Amino acid sequence: MENYTKYKLKSSDELASVLDGKDNLFVIACNKCFKEFETVDEPDCDEFLKFAADQGKNVTGSAKFDFLCNKMHTERKLQDLIPEGTENVVVISCGLGIQTVADLAGKPVVAASNTLNYRGHHGMALTKKSCDACAQCYLNITGGVCPIVDCSKSLVNGQCGGAKNGKCEVDPNKDCAWEKIYQRLAKQGRLEEFLNQPVQVRDFSKVNFKVINDYVKSIREDRLDGYYGGVHPSERKEFSEHIALKKFPDPKTVVISMSQHLGAPANPIVQVGDTVKVGQKIGEAAGFISAPVHSSVSGTVVAVEPRMHGTRGSEVMAVVIESDGKNTLHESVQPHGELDNLTPDEIIDIIREAGIVGMGGAGFPTCVKLKPAKPVDTILLNGCECEPLLTADHRVLLEYADDIIFGLKAVLKTTGAEKGIIVIEDNKPDAIELMQKKVADIGNMEVFVAKTKYPQGAEKTLIKRVMGRIVPSGGLPADVGVVVDNISTVKAISDAIQTGMPLVERVATVTGEKIKNPGNFVIKIGTSVRELIDYCGGFTDDDVLVKMGGPMMGFPLNTLDVPMMKGSNGIIAVEPDETKEQPCIKCGRCVDVCPMELSPLYFVKYAKDENWQGMKDMNVMDCVECRCCQYICSSKIPIINSIKAGKNAVRGMK
Structure with a gap:
């Protein structure tokens, strides 16, 4: 494939000129982007180091980075990197990376490369810095501030004289680029050097490219809003967001999996031929990280055997119950009294016995989450539902608001947290208005309206967005004094306390452009996906991809004969994506959007090499x-x- 190189090392004559009078160099090189990702390190740095040695220059050290223009990543990598005794930082990069280092290094920066525009390709760096790809870099002269893009008039020899109070006369909202240049050069002791420079003449015959800068400007604020990264996929919630909840018809048979949660599967405690009732325990928790399972119908157990699991793609032990259609309640389903009369430990016991797990998809046993090892001061209720298409939590907010408030009160009492914050994305104005009214007179609760962005609902991103706290690598929300619960989870807690009903049903969305009649339903656990699809009129055509969950994190289903589970917040039927995989071109987009500030492109490369340590x-x-x-x-x-393969391998390391 073609190599869309963004920069090239200056010629020997150019390098000799820019290094004249400069010594004690620390060299930073950016590994080029927009090229086939085959090598980790580019050769430019080694070429420069050889040139510097030939010139008799002392090099204090060197480093090679990916995506040098990514300020958040580069700032972290530069910490304590440049050794004492360094007088100049040499940067081999396009203009974006050079400007980024110039902002961060605190020392004079020398540009050892020229930025190119190769057939219109100039990268997708989501940085506040801009580069016109003029192939005649002025950053050496101007201290790392680009006069072409920062100055409204693109002046290269000094200010126009029209600035007022440090602001540009063309754009009063913009700082004068040349005042910034003078200030930086003065701070570096280089102002006299600049004033003695010969007049610069710009060669307009060299190509430049502005489209990417306009693109960067249009999306920059969204990229860093609230937390780093994230994306804005098409929401497509209009299929079902306006449709009120409907009780799904009772299935004739339910298949209730013993593994509907994170941790050890439950152990079946019923046998074929047993008669069971609604709310009766049919599976006992098998460990600390486990949860019991209950019958969602009354009837007869017809099988205890492995059945296909919706999210694992393999068979898992399940209890199959043929319903008698009576929905007879088990004797254990009894209200637990007033919340004020329950102790925190009693609430935990109720939650444990009700088999309540995280209903946003993760399925972590809630009784464990609500007894954190460290004190917490805040409960965040996740009502974001940032996955496209899904509207189940939206309907829960609208139709079970009082239950959510009750459940949050129970969680606050259990954990001892001082405050509860209900987080709702701004694409649900009706839910925001309703919940704000509900908490208006409750002193320790509030509603936080978050600007819509995916994956806002992930625990760590939600905590950073709302609280400004950063969960450490490998840490838990409790490490920063927070517990995060889904709004459907606290609704289930409310049911367990107020009615005694364990988790035997949930709200789920059936939607997508391939579903004839989308809707939101209250569904008994164990109901077949096939029954849901048939009830909604089936598919619009046969060319369809079905997922359990949303389009981003959902699990593709190879068969519709799988049961709904505690964490099943939706079934979607969408257009299949048959785009063929191509080689990585190291565009850096995956780095720009990763909310955990990782470098996913390396996970693919290392997985191919089975470099699990990497x-x-x-x-x-x-x-x-x-x-x-x-x-x-x-x-x-x-x-x-590749990421899942890597995680499995890392877990297996000694």
Whole structure:
């Protein structure tokens, strides 16, 4: 494939000129982007080091970075990197990277390369810096501030004289570029050097390119709003967001999996031929990280055997119950009294016995989450529902608001947290208005309206967005004093306390452009996906991809004969994506959108090489598998497959 190189090392004569009178150099090189990703290190740095040695220059050290223009990543990498005694920092990069280092290094920066525009390709760096790709870089002269793009008049020899109070006369909202240049040069002791420079003449015959700068400007604010990274996929919630909840008809048979949660599967405690009732325990928790399972219908157990699991793609032990249609309640389903009369430990016991797990998809046992090892001061209720298409949580907010408030009160009492914050994205104005009214007179609750962005609902991004706290690598929300719960989870807590009903049903969306009649339903756990699809009129045509969950993190289904589970917030039927995978071109988009600030392109490369230690060193275990990287990938690489393989390998390391 063609190599869309963004810069090239200056010629020997140019380098000799820019290095004249400069010594004690620290060299930083950017590994080129927009090229086939075959090598980790580019040769330019080594070429420069050889040239510097030939010139008798002292080099204090060197480093090679990916995506030098990514200020957040570069700032972290530069910490304590440049050794004492360094007088000049030499940067081999396009103009974006040079300007970024100039902002961060605190020392004079020398540009050892010229930025090119090769057939219109100039990268996708989402940085506040801009480069006109003029191929005649002025950054050496101006201290790393580009006069071509920062100055409204693109003056290269000094100010126009029209600035007032440090602001540009063309754009009063913009700082005068030349005042910034003078200030930086003065700080570096280089102002006299600049004033003695010969007049610069710009060669307009060399190509320049502005489209990418306009693109960067249009999306920059969204990229860094609230938390780093994230994407804005088409929401497509209009299919079902306006449709009120409907009780789904009782199925004739339910298949209730013993593995509907993170941790050990439950152990079946019923046998074929047993009669069971609604709310009766049919599976006992098998460990600390486990959860019991209950019958969602009354009837007869007809099988206890492995059945296909919707999210694992393999068979898992399940209890199959033929309903008698009576929905007879088990004797254990009894209200637990007033919340004020319950102790925190009693609430935990109720939650544990009700089999309540995280209903946003993760399925972590809630009784464990609500007894954190460290004190917490805040409960965040996740009502974002940032996955496209899904509207189940939206309807829960609108139709079970009082239950959510009750459940949040129970969680606050259990954890001892001082405040509860209900987080709702701004694409749900009706839910925001309703919940704000509900909490208006409750002193320790509030509603936080978050600007819509995916994956806002992930625990760590939600905490950073709302609280400004950063969960450490490998850490838990409790490490920063927070517990995050889904709004459907606290609704289930409310049911368990107020009615005694364990988690035997949930709200789920059936939607997508391939569903004839989308809707939101209250569905009994164990209901077949096939029954849901048939009830909604089936598919519009046979060319369809069905997922359990949303389009970003959902699980493709190879068969519709799988049951709905505690974490099944939706079934979607969409157009299949048959785009073929192409080689990585190192565009850096996956790095720009990763909310965990990782470098997903390396996970693919290292997985191919089975370099599991490399994946561990690059913090693959911090990945939340949101699929932002896979969504944005221009080469359509199934990055998540590599990440999952890496995680499994890392878990197996001694």
